[in-house]
Amino acid sequence: MTHSPSPVPVFDGHNDFLLRLLRNPSARETIWLTGEGKGQLDLPRMKAGGFAGGFFAVYIPSPPDASGLDYDTLMDNPPYQVALPAPVPFETAVQTATAMIGHLLWMERTGTLSICRSTADIRAAMAAGKIAAILHMEGAEAISEDLDTLHLWHGIGLRSLGPVWSRPTAFGHGVPFAFPSGPDTGPGLTEAGKRLVAECNRLKIMLDLSHLNEKGFDDVARLSDAPLVATHSNAHAVTPSARNLTDRQLAVIADSKGMVGLNYATSFLRPDGRKDTDMTWEPVLRHVDHLLSILGEDHVGLGSDYDGAAIPAPLGDVAGQQNLIDAFRAHGYGEALIEKLAWKNWLSLLDRTWA
Numbered sequence: 001m002t003h004s005p006s007p008v009p010v011f012d013g014h015n016d017f018l019l020r021l022l023r024n025p026s027a028r029e030t031i032w033l034t035g036e037g038k039g040q041l042d043l044p045r046m047k048a049g050g051f052a053g054g055f056f057a058v059y060i061p062s063p064p065d066a067s068g069l070d071y072d073t074l075m076d077n078p079p080y081q082v083a084l085p086a087p088v089p090f091e092t093a094v095q096t097a098t099a100m101i102g103h104l105l106w107m108e109r110t111g112t113l114s115i116c117r118s119t120a121d122i123r124a125a126m127a128a129g130k131i132a133a134i135l136h137m138e139g140a141e142a143i144s145e146d147l148d149t150l151h152l153w154h155g156i157g158l159r160s161l162g163p164v165w166s167r168p169t170a171f172g173h174g175v176p177f178a179f180p181s182g183p184d185t186g187p188g189l190t191e192a193g194k195r196l197v198a199e200c201n202r203l204k205i206m207l208d209l210s211h212l213n214e215k216g217f218d219d220v221a222r223l224s225d226a227p228l229v230a231t232h233s234n235a236h237a238v239t240p241s242a243r244n245l246t247d248r249q250l251a252v253i254a255d256s257k258g259m260v261g262l263n264y265a266t267s268f269l270r271p272d273g274r275k276d277t278d279m280t281w282e283p284v285l286r287h288v289d290h291l292l293s294i295l296g297e298d299h300v301g302l303g304s305d306y307d308g309a310a311i312p313a314p315l316g317d318v319a320g321q322q323n324l325i326d327a328f329r330a331h332g333y334g335e336a337l338i339e340k341l342a343w344k345n346w347l348s349l350l351d352r353t354w355a
């Protein structure tokens, strides 16, 4: 009989927990501190699963869909091509972003989490047993084209930004949720988007390429002086979703000494593209093997998409995170590689990006 070593800490590339507080602000104490028995994240389950920290996304929800499309049914029956939602106006996005950042600041005030502006902050939070949170924006809707608000959000603690979620912004264009599909689905960055890349480089705000289409990806690759990062994307060679990265894109990220975080969404893990949680670890390991084969063992990490995606049943929620670590062990990954995948690579990447 084998006994697993103590939990490996996990530093994670993407979660949508703040969306749950946005939707139910009066219950935030229960949702965060004790858990409401729903969703995939809360403080007790993070502790149980060894979740040490990660990127907390400010994502602006689209207004309810007037088309009446049932996305769940659609995405459970590939092939599919979900139309992109309409752009969200700046004023609406600022209101939502302000509320979500307010919730993250409240979490910090409970003494259980620390909003980290440097890797020294992350290491200190981990040593103190607090959740190490990076303030991230998934889509730049809350940033004005003159970029003044970028400086405001940076002052509050913003250290990571995706120019787009999948819908278009003033800065660029994202991929639609489509399977099977390549990522070359539209035009590249706008002029404002090119200025955004330069300003993020100056402010040392990490740029996140997940959700960008291929032309936008190549524009960032050409313009940015930072390592290229996709916080929550998988290998297109295993699952040909528009949201996954082609081997060419992975090679470009490798050249920049960048990083890819493994997304747990079943639609981006399963070779059949279905949003179906009834699956084994086998496709998950195939993605990690493929990412490792192109990026090398210093440039792959985890990017769960907790509270933003349907994830494999053997994982369940964040409390099951060590099951994935055990699957890595059973697959033959050594402890040194597992620690890199689980947290060390993210810290090294942030050392390279924010220094």
Ligand code: ZN
Residues within 6 Å of the ligand: 138, 210, 211, 232, 308
């Ligand atoms: Zn996302």
